[in-house]
Amino acid sequence: MSNPADPFVEELRAITGAAHVLTDDASTARYVGDWRRNYPGAARAVVRPASTEEVSRVVALCATWGVPVVPQGGNTGLVGGSTPDASSREVVLSLDRMTRVRRVDPLDNSMTLEAGCTVLAAQEAAAAAGRLFPLSLASEGSATVGGVVSTNAGGEQVLRYGNTRDLTLGIEVVLADGRVLDASGALRKDNTGYDLKQLFIGGEGTLGIVTAATFKLHARPDKVVTGWVAVRDPQAAVELLARLGDAVGERVTAFELIGREALAQVLAHGTPGMRDPLAGEHAWAVLFDVSETSALLDPTPAVEDALAGAMEQGLVLDAVLAASGQQAHALWALREHVPEAQRLDGPSIKHDISVAVSRIPEFIAEAGAALEGLLPGIRVVCFGHVGDGNLHYNQSRPPGMSDAAFRAREEAVHDVVHAITARMQGSISAEHGIGRLKQEAFLQYKQPVALELMARIKHALDPENTFNPGRVLPLPVATPRPSSL
Amino acid sequence: MSNPADPFVEELRAITGAAHVLTDDASTARYVGDWRRNYPGAARAVVRPASTEEVSRVVALCATWGVPVVPQGGNTGLVGGSTPDASSREVVLSLDRMTRVRRVDPLDNSMTLEAGCTVLAAQEAAAAAGRLFPLSLASEGSATVGGVVSTNAGGEQVLRYGNTRDLTLGIEVVLADGRVLDASGALRKDNTGYDLKQLFIGGEGTLGIVTAATFKLHARPDKVVTGWVAVRDPQAAVELLARLGDAVGERVTAFELIGREALAQVLAHGTPGMRDPLAGEHAWAVLFDVSETSALLDPTPAVEDALAGAMEQGLVLDAVLAASGQQAHALWALREHVPEAQRLDGPSIKHDISVAVSRIPEFIAEAGAALEGLLPGIRVVCFGHVGDGNLHYNQSRPPGMSDAAFRAREEAVHDVVHAITARMQGSISAEHGIGRLKQEAFLQYKQPVALELMARIKHALDPENTFNPGRVLPLPVATPRPSSL
Numbered sequence: 017m018s019n020p021a022d023p024f025v026e027e028l029r030a031i032t033g034a035a036h037v038l039t040d041d042a043s044t045a046r047y048v049g050d051w052r053r054n055y056p057g058a059a060r061a062v063v064r065p066a067s068t069e070e071v072s073r074v075v076a077l078c079a080t081w082g083v084p085v086v087p088q089g090g091n092t093g094l095v096g097g098s099t100p101d102a103s104s105r106e107v108v109l110s111l112d113r114m115t116r117v118r119r120v121d122p123l124d125n126s127m128t129l130e131a132g133c134t135v136l137a138a139q140e141a142a143a144a145a146g147r148l149f150p151l152s153l154a155s156e157g158s159a160t161v162g163g164v165v166s167t168n169a170g171g172e173q174v175l176r177y178g179n180t181r182d183l184t185l186g187i188e189v190v191l192a193d194g195r196v197l198d199a200s201g202a203l204r205k206d207n208t209g210y211d212l213k214q215l216f217i218g219g220e221g222t223l224g225i226v227t228a229a230t231f232k233l234h235a236r237p238d239k240v241v242t243g244w245v246a247v248r249d250p251q252a253a254v255e256l257l258a259r260l261g262d263a264v265g266e267r268v269t270a271f272e273l274i275g276r277e278a279l280a281q282v283l284a285h286g287t288p289g290m291r292d293p294l295a296g297e298h299a300w301a302v303l304f305d306v307s308e309t310s311a312l313l314d315p316t317p318a319v320e321d322a323l324a325g326a327m328e329q330g331l332v333l334d335a336v337l338a339a340s341g342q343q344a345h346a347l348w349a350l351r352e353h354v355p356e357a358q359r360l361d362g363p364s365i366k367h368d369i370s371v372a373v374s375r376i377p378e379f380i381a382e383a384g385a386a387l388e389g390l391l392p393g394i395r396v397v398c399f400g401h402v403g404d405g406n407l408h409y410n411q412s413r414p415p416g417m418s419d420a421a422f423r424a425r426e427e428a429v430h431d432v433v434h435a436i437t438a439r440m441q442g443s444i445s446a447e448h449g450i451g452r453l454k455q456e457a458f459l460q461y462k463q464p465v466a467l468e469l470m471a472r473i474k475h476a477l478d479p480e481n482t483f484n485p486g487r488v489l490p491l492p493v494a495t496p497r498p499s500s501l
Numbered sequence: 502m503s504n505p506a507d508p509f510v511e512e513l514r515a516i517t518g519a520a521h522v523l524t525d526d527a528s529t530a531r532y533v534g535d536w537r538r539n540y541p542g543a544a545r546a547v548v549r550p551a552s553t554e555e556v557s558r559v560v561a562l563c564a565t566w567g568v569p570v571v572p573q574g575g576n577t578g579l580v581g582g583s584t585p586d587a588s589s590r591e592v593v594l595s596l597d598r599m600t601r602v603r604r605v606d607p608l609d610n611s612m613t614l615e616a617g618c619t620v621l622a623a624q625e626a627a628a629a630a631g632r633l634f635p636l637s638l639a640s641e642g643s644a645t646v647g648g649v650v651s652t653n654a655g656g657e658q659v660l661r662y663g664n665t666r667d668l669t670l671g672i673e674v675v676l677a678d679g680r681v682l683d684a685s686g687a688l689r690k691d692n693t694g695y696d697l698k699q700l701f702i703g704g705e706g707t708l709g710i711v712t713a714a715t716f717k718l719h720a721r722p723d724k725v726v727t728g729w730v731a732v733r734d735p736q737a738a739v740e741l742l743a744r745l746g747d748a749v750g751e752r753v754t755a756f757e758l759i760g761r762e763a764l765a766q767v768l769a770h771g772t773p774g775m776r777d778p779l780a781g782e783h784a785w786a787v788l789f790d791v792s793e794t795s796a797l798l799d800p801t802p803a804v805e806d807a808l809a810g811a812m813e814q815g816l817v818l819d820a821v822l823a824a825s826g827q828q829a830h831a832l833w834a835l836r837e838h839v840p841e842a843q844r845l846d847g848p849s850i851k852h853d854i855s856v857a858v859s860r861i862p863e864f865i866a867e868a869g870a871a872l873e874g875l876l877p878g879i880r881v882v883c884f885g886h887v888g889d890g891n892l893h894y895n896q897s898r899p900p901g902m903s904d905a906a907f908r909a910r911e912e913a914v915h916d917v918v919h920a921i922t923a924r925m926q927g928s929i930s931a932e933h934g935i936g937r938l939k940q941e942a943f944l945q946y947k948q949p950v951a952l953e954l955m956a957r958i959k960h961a962l963d964p965e966n967t968f969n970p971g972r973v974l975p976l977p978v979a980t981p982r983p984s985s986l
Contacts, residue, residue: 123743124859124890146747168692179690182667195950202857204889205664206928207653207703208943209935209955209973214699218692235750258608262631265720265794266751309750312803318795372687374609404689405609443691450693458693465680469962470694476961477954488694 024081025061028107031073036113038062047088047108048100055096055452059086062108068188068196068227071109075225075482076194078107084485085109087221089163090134092155097220097451097487098163109225111162118228120145125233126185126202131162131226138231147233150177154352162226168218170447175403176269176307177234180217186230187213192223192478202230215473220449222484223477237307240269241319242344245335246298250377250402252331253302256322257373257403259331260304263322264315270305271403273376278354278399281412285360286353293347294334302402303351305344354399358410363419364397365411365429369437370446373405379440383409386432391425393417406446409433434461450488459490509566510546513592516558521598523547532573532593535584540937542585544571547593553673553681553712556594560710560967561679563592569970570594572706574648575619577640582705582936582972583648594710596647603713605630611670611687613715616647623716632718635662639837647711653703655932660888661754661792662719665702671715672698677708677963685715700958705934707969708962722792725754726804727829730820731783735862735887737816738787741807742858742888744816745789748807749800755790756888757836758861763884766897767838770845778832779819787887788836790829839884843895848904849882850896850914854922855931858890864925868894871917876910878902891931894918919946935973944975 028037038044039061048057060083065071078085084106088098100106114130115137121127122145129138135156142149153159153171163169165187169180177183188200199213216224247253253273260268276299283290294301308315319337326332338344358364371379380398387394393414400407411429413422434444438461450458459467467489474481474489485491513522523529524546533542545568550556563570569591573583585591599615600622606612607630614623620641627634638644638656648654649665650672662668671685684698701709732738738758745753761784768775779786793800804822811817823829843849856864865883872879878899885892896914898907919929923946935943944952952974959966959974970976 121857121859123739124857125743125746126857168696170690174690178667181696182663191950191954197950197954198948199951201926202890203855203926203928203931204858205655205659205855205886205891205931207932207934208928208930208939208947209951210700210708210958211653211666211703212951212954212958215695218696223695235746254608258610261610261720263795263797310748310752310800310803312748312806313798313800315795315798318797321797370688370690372606372609372611373689374606401690405687406690441686441688443688443693445693446688446690447692454693462693463683465676465682466684466694466697469676469682469697472961473695473697473958476957 022060024083027077028061028063028074031077032063032065032070036064036066047091047110050093050096050099051091052094055099057100057102058104059100059106059108060104062110064110064113066113068190071190071225071227072194072196074109075190075192079193079480079482082480083107085482086484087111087162087166087225089131089160089166090155090158092159092163093167093451094448095451095453097167097449097484111160111227114227117141121202122147122233124202126230127233128200128202128228128230129161130228131160133161135159135161135164142233143236146236148236149231150234151180151183161229165217165226165229166219166221167449170401170404170406172270172401174401175271176266181214183231184213184217184229185232187216187226188228189216189224189226192480192482197224200228200230215477218449220451220484220488222474222488224483235309237309238311239308239314240344241306241316242338242347243304243319243323243335244293244347245302245304245323246294246333247300247302248331248333249300250380253300253402254374254376256302256326256331259322259326260306260319263318264306267306267308267315268304268403269307272303272351273399273402273407274301274303274351274354275396275398276300277395277412278397279350281357281361281397282350282353285357289346290350290353293336296334298333303347351399354397358397358412361412363413363422365426367409367430367433368446368448369409369433369442369444370404370406371437371440371442373403375440376402376405376407379436379442383433383436386436387411387429390428390432430457452487455488455490507545509568512562513546513548513559516562517548517550517555521549521551532576532595533585535578535581536576537579540581540584542587543589544585544591544593545589547595549595549598551598553675556675556710556712557679557681559594560675560677564678564965564967567965568592570967571969572596572647572651572710574616574645574651575640575643577644577648578652578936579933580936580938582652582934582969596645596712599712602626606687607632607718609687610718611715612718613685613687613713614646616645616712616714618646620644620646620649627718628721631721633721634716635719636665636668646714650702650711650714651704651706652934655886655889655891657755657886659886660756661751666699668716669698669702669714670717672701672711673713674701674709674711677965677967682709685713687715700962703934705936705969705973707959707973709968720794722794723796724793724799725829726791726801727823727832728789728804728808728820729778729832730787730789730808731779731818732785732787733816733818734785735865738785738887739859739861741787741811741816744807744811745791745804748803749791752791752793752800753789753888754792757788758884758887758892759786759788759836759839760881760883761785762880762897763839763882764835766842766846766882767835770842771838774831775835775838778821781819783818788832836884839882843882843897846897848898848907850911852894852915852918853931853933854894854918854927854929855889855891856922856925856927858888860925861887861890861892864921864927868918868921871921872896872914875913875917915942937972940973940975
């Protein structure tokens with residue numbers, strides 16, 4: 017840890033007050049490593065500014081000293097993008113003291129929050145004004161506004177409301193030289209030049225530090241129809257999604273596919289009350305929500321009609337609609353318990369891929385066959401947001417294989433899954449970003465011209481590599497060459 | 502026009518075939534000037550490539566020769582962004598031969614079209630697959646896919662479905678050195694690095710040439726409830742919008758405000774059948790559409806309920822719902838005739854501004870008072886997409902003032918309107934872009950740090966200023982300085 021006489025740290029203290037610059041191991045511990053303990057790190061200091069102006073001054077100071085800055089929100093990321101490396105050279109800039117709700121405007125259906133507000137606090141601020149902030153994540157109690165904007169977080173209601181990018185009307189961002197770009201207005205239309213905010217949304221803190229965001233709000237649902245449906249196969253799931261869309265339009269709020277192995281692990285490792293919602297053992301299930309905002313309209317008959325049609329067509333084998341909020345909650349608990357059940361089952365290899373929705377069945381068939389060829393008996397734990405073309409396509413070890421032997425094949429499994437994804441014009445990181453964890457696959461599978469443009473943009477906006485160096489794009493970033501042919 | 506022996510033009514001909522390189526005045530006429538005849542121009546040549554590969558080769562050739570390229574779609578823009586200057590130095594690259602529908606996938610709810618497809622053709626391709634492509638513009642018979650993507654076009658259904666940016670899943674784009682960035686996949690989630698496509702969407706052809714786009718499709722509406730409502734004032738309009746949203750959620754598809762002067766001009770200069778839908782003379786009207794995709798649900802009672810509540814509250818003075826498609830069409834014809842009626846009334850001064858929806862009443866009050874102070878008797882023709890915070894806030898001359906005297910005050914009127922817009926964190930070009938027409942105001946009102954970042958991005962992506970030089974950003978673009986403090 018840092019030398020107490022470090023003059024740089026003294027200057028940091030002059031900006032934020034000494035209490036908000038942390039250097040000892042005990043107080044920095046929660047900031048310097050990720051929660052899955054994959055990336056233990058050490059920082060020159062952890063600084064916790066209280067305002068945009070303080071962020072600006074801290075960044076300007078770091079730029080002057082040539083000290084790299086690692087921005088951090090709730091530190092709930094999965095790819096090592098928000099914690100320092102082990103060099104003790106980097107400063108962690110935590111936004112966790114910037115938790116002010118600046119405005120909530122129910123007439124405008126928008127609100128502006130500082131970066132350190134949690135997603136849960138954002139949901140509550142919207143609810144208090146009679147509105148819905150639809151971003152919903154497992155980590156919502158800790159994940160922050162700045163974090164979800166910087167990683168373009170997805171979650172369970174993307175199908176209806178979009179990713180964080182779609183929910184974001186504006187941002188305020190501190191640039192690499194400390195200046196502030198204020199693009200936090202609540203404009204729904206603005207065609208004055210390039211839409212700069214889009215670079216910082218999903219930029220993983222490599223281009224600027226998001227200090228506040230203005231989000232769209234939506235009408236709150238009056239009722240939700242939740243169903244658990246056994247489908248013939250993944251193709252039937254995709255066709256059922258289209259049928260539901262024809263029947264009730266964008267009211268389809270969530271549409272999750274759950275493969276048998278995922279459900280089996282939940283039933284084996286779940287809490288006592290958990291049980292299969294349907295009799296018999298089906299290979300594939302879909303869990304969906306259809307939500308309705310109008311108190312005068314009930315979509316249930318339209319949903320039932322669509323399910324009946326899908327059953328006649330052989331797409332749906334069996335189905336149940338939740339009769340109460342409690343039943344709906346129990347159905348969702350099965351889905352939400354999948355990651356924990358897989359952890360309890362033993363080591364797992366994880367992917368977060370996306371392809372076009374209509375190609376999900378082809379992906380599942382091809383990847384399943386290729387993995388069985390690679391490691392006979394491998395168990396595919398396939399679940400996720402099929403309505404967005406996004407699967408958490410995970411693997412558990414074949415029966416009888418040792419944990420170590422399975423872990424030794426991790427890269428080979430990744431290669432198989434990512435190569436098929438890339439061949440289908442898919443994404444090797446649909447939700448979770450690149451950070452450090454996925455950089456190698458990113459460099460391997462992303463179109464080279466895209467990587468070059470990204471490097472040029474990084475150089476244009478952060479020429480000294482102050483922000484999150486080596487995350488997303490590797491170091492050193494090449495100086496952009498003039499166009500040559 | 503070009504010398505027939507121009508060796509550069511000969512090389513263009515070798516790429517596309519001689520028939521598709523135009524140099525004589527008769528055949529270039531429709532490409533070199535804008536349709537409002539505000540920007541007469543002359544080109545070194547007009548080239549009409551038939552494929553992405555030909556676009557790539559043409560751009561590479563132009564880069565080699567140092568010839569500026571002006572990309573052009575349907576040439577329906579309003580700001581002089583897609584036609585050449587008068588120097589005869591620039592090449593117009595028209596996408597009008599690239600009209601192929603590459604794929605329509607109703608299961609994926611997406612389609613990929615080449616840049617030269619018209620918006621109308623895009624709507625028809627979606628409809629043929631039982632889906633809705635919701636972009637709807639007055640110019641949709643001529644405006645093209647490449648044009649609406651490059652200008653992030655809005656239109657009349659933005660409230661429900663978003664701007665073109667929101668409808669665009671992917672693009673294919675030719676870069677300044679002729680290379681092709683293929684980001685045309687139909688991914689709904691992809692967090693692998695910076696979202697490059699966002700720069701080209703709304704980039705007005707200054708960063709790349711969009712050669713194809715992949716769009717989201719939606720469920721087709723089964724029925725539409727169209728209403729014409731007299732409201733107490735603009736504040737009541739905004740409150741009615743919120744009430745309707747509470748009642749029927751995102752089914753509110755369009756919500757247009759129409760001031761009395763706008764309606765009066767339509768009634769004075771409209772076609773014979775046009776009449777005021779309501780008895781009495783009301784200062785402010787709202788025209789809305791509520792659309793429903795489900796055949797089993799009817800939102801009419803919920804709409805009526807919301808209107809009744811708004812009437813009790815004094816927000817709504819009178820209202821009529823269209824009883825047929827024909828009546829709905831007649832109501833919309835009043836709205837759509839406003840620009841033509843204003844043209845027939847005499848000279849007009851136009852603005853395309855946006856502010857936060859909830860600040861629309863404040864904008865109308867402040868701008869109206871300031872303009873009355875500047876030019877007593879000036880007639881404000883105020884109409885537009887109030888649901889998006891976007892007004893076409895136009896002016897007609899005071900009674901008795903000469904056309905010339907009114908035109909002489911145009912800049913002063915712009916200054917008043919734009920200054921109030923900027924003070925309210927609004928946009929001086931909500932829909933129409935910058936091009937050449939709005940560059941001066943753009944440079945005056947955009948935050949300087951935003952302009953600097955845009956210049957850096959332009960330099961990073963088009964260092965030789967090949968694409969649309971001088972449009973949006975002025976020439977010369979400064980070389981980005983390294984960060985200094």
